Amino acid sequence: MPQFSYKARKRSGELVEGLLEVPDRTAALAQIQRSGLFPISVDSTKPGAVVNGKAAAKNFSFSSFLPPTMRAQMAQKKKPKLQELATFTTQLANLLNSGMPLTVALNSMGHLETKGIPSAVSKELKQEVTEGRSLSDAMAKQPVVFSDLYVNMVRAGETSGSLVPVLRRMASHFQQFAEVQAKFKSAMIYPIIVICMGVLLVTFFMLFMMPQFITMFQDFAIVLPLPTRFLIASSQFLARFWWLIGLVVLALFVVFKRFQSSKAGRRKLDLWWMQLPVFGKVIKVNLFGQFARTLGTLLQNGVPVLTALKITEQVIPNVHLKEAISKTREAVTDGKTLAQPLAQSKLFPQLMVDLVRIGEETGDVPGAMNNLAETYESELQIALRVMMDLIGPALIIVMAIIVGFLLISIFLPLFKLISSIH
Numbered sequence: 001m002p003q004f005s006y007k008a009r010k011r012s013g014e015l016v017e018g019l020l021e022v023p024d025r026t027a028a029l030a031q032i033q034r035s036g037l038f039p040i041s042v043d044s045t046k047p048g049a050v051v052n053g054k055a056a057a058k059n060f061s062f063s064s065f066l067p068p069t070m071r072a073q074m075a076q077k078k079k080p081k082l083q084e085l086a087t088f089t090t091q092l093a094n095l096l097n098s099g100m101p102l103t104v105a106l107n108s109m110g111h112l113e114t115k116g117i118p119s120a121v122s123k124e125l126k127q128e129v130t131e132g133r134s135l136s137d138a139m140a141k142q143p144v145v146f147s148d149l150y151v152n153m154v155r156a157g158e159t160s161g162s163l164v165p166v167l168r169r170m171a172s173h174f175q176q177f178a179e180v181q182a183k184f185k186s187a188m189i190y191p192i193i194v195i196c197m198g199v200l201l202v203t204f205f206m207l208f209m210m211p212q213f214i215t216m217f218q219d220f221a222i223v224l225p226l227p228t229r230f231l232i233a234s235s236q237f238l239a240r241f242w243w244l245i246g247l248v249v250l251a252l253f254v255v256f257k258r259f260q261s262s263k264a265g266r267r268k269l270d271l272w273w274m275q276l277p278v279f280g281k282v283i284k285v286n287l288f289g290q291f292a293r294t295l296g297t298l299l300q301n302g303v304p305v306l307t308a309l310k311i312t313e314q315v316i317p318n319v320h321l322k323e324a325i326s327k328t329r330e331a332v333t334d335g336k337t338l339a340q341p342l343a344q345s346k347l348f349p350q351l352m353v354d355l356v357r358i359g360e361e362t363g364d365v366p367g368a369m370n371n372l373a374e375t376y377e378s379e380l381q382i383a384l385r386v387m388m389d390l391i392g393p394a395l396i397i398v399m400a401i402i403v404g405f406l407l408i409s410i411f412l413p414l415f416k417l418i419s420s421i422h
Contacts, residue, residue, distance in 0.1 A: 004028040006042045079144055082181065084116030086174035093167035103130055121145055134158055149294065149311045156302035166301045173297045177290070180377060184286065187384045194395045202402060203238070210235035217413055224413050231409040270319045278390055282383045287318050288352060289376030291325070296369025305332060305365075320347060338365065351375075 004020045006028060022028045028042050080088070088109075095105035106129060109122035121142060128138035136155035139146040146154075150170065157166030214232055217224060224232070238245065259265035274280050274287075294315050298308035309329040313322050324345035331341035339357035342348045352372055359368025 002044055004042050004044055006032055008032050078116070080116035082174045082178035085145075085150075086171045086178060087115070088117050089167050089171040089174065093164050093171060096167070097164045102135060117145060135163070148314060149298065152303050152307060152311060153298065153301045160302050169297060169301060173293065176293065176377070180286065180289070180380065183381065183384060184282075187388055190388065191391050191395055194399070198395075198399055198402065202406075205406065206235045206238050207242075211239070213410060220413060220417055222413065222416055225409075225416065227405065227409040228413050231406070267319050274318070274320075278387050282380065282387055285376050285380045285383050287316065287321055288349065289373055289380055291316055291321065291348075292352065292369045292376060293373035296366050296373055299369065300366035305338070324348070 002021070002023065004022060005017070006020065007017050020028045020031055022031060032042070092105060092109060095108055096102065100108065103126055106122050106126035110119045110126065124142070125135065125138045128141065129135055134155070136151050136158055139154060140151045153166055153170050154163070157163040160166075210231065214235065217228065217232070260269055273283050276283070291312060294312045295308055298311060299305065303311070306329055309325055309332065313325040313329070316322055316325065324342070324347050327345065328338065328341040331344075332338060337357070337360050339353050339360060342356060343350075343353045355368045355372055356365065359365040
């Protein structure tokens with residue numbers, strides 16, 4: 001007769017496990033309920049399966065000995081992308097909005113494999129919720145997938161009884177951030193491709209084509225011009241010591257990474273990025289928009305202002321803005337308004353300070369922050385367009401200078417030879 005392992009709860013809430021030998025799963029559920037238990041899971045198993053250590057299983061894995069949370073973390077080693085998180089959140093909101101209970105919705109999510117978020121995550125969430133934990137507490141046990149921002153917004157939605165609207169706003173939040181990141185990355189693709197192609201073409205010319213010209217120039221009974229001599233020396237050095245150049249580049253990369261990982265280096269680089277011409281404008285506008293969107297979304301969903309500031313501080317990547325947000329949180333703790341420490345930091349633009357102050361006076365800081373986010377996201381698009389309009393011609397000019405130097409270095413000896421013949 002088939003065997004079914006089950007997990008159930010007593011009326012007191014105590015979790016019990018057992019093994020039943022009944023014709024089918026329906027009979028197993030009926031017998032569990034007749035015993036005064038509330039079934040959580042009933043799974044068919046082969047005779048000899050392990051139930052509370054009573055028998056030896058034929059099939060097992062090392063992960064089966066781990067706690068459910070640890071198994072989920074092993075299954076999800078890579079942090080999901082914003083777009084993937086937005087899809088997951090939208091799916092959950094739609095299921096809950098259709099009237100499904102939370103456990104049933106999470107069970108359905110376990111069958112809807114979301115790219116970047118394995119089904120094991122939803123299954124572990126369902127298990128935690130079934131055992132009596134809140135969804136936010138269950139998500140907090142999987143920090144690789146769900147950030148503090150996500151967990152706190154879900155907790156605020158649970159507290160206010162508006163989980164579905166909160167999930168929808170959160171999905172929109174992640175979607176907007178994903179679109180901003182995509183625009184920023186697409187803006188950088190063109191210059192990176194042009195630079196890489198330029199380096200490859202020059203290297204190919206110096207290593208494979210220049211030696212043929214060198215052999216030809218050696219037959220000339222003339223003194224080679226300075227640009228040509230410089231090009232020949234460069235080609236010979238590159239052909240002979242290419243490995244040394246590679247080691248130098250690698251060493252510079254390691255030194256840069258170590259400098260970047262140090263506290264002082266990180267501060268200098270973050271300040272330097274913001275002070276760059278053209279590109280620095282894009283960096284600052286992106287940071288201000290990220291700050292406004294994150295803080296506005298948290299406040300709009302009922303997260304307390306101090307918690308919202310702390311989470312926003314963790315989200316912002318720039319060290320100087322992190323410190324300014326931290327000081328703002330300390331000032332708000334001491335009873336000051338939000339606009340005062342933002343103004344004192346000298347980092348945030350006057351527009352942001354003024355709109356935050358107006359939002360505090362009207363009692364609508366979340367609305368003010370969301371308006372600021374939309375403003376800076378629109379400004380970011382303009383800044384990216386301006387940057388691309390400037391980078392394109394600049395790269396063309398640089399490439400024209402390099403190609404022109406190569407042509408001049410090659411043709412000058414030919415012109416000199418022709419003039420000496422006449």
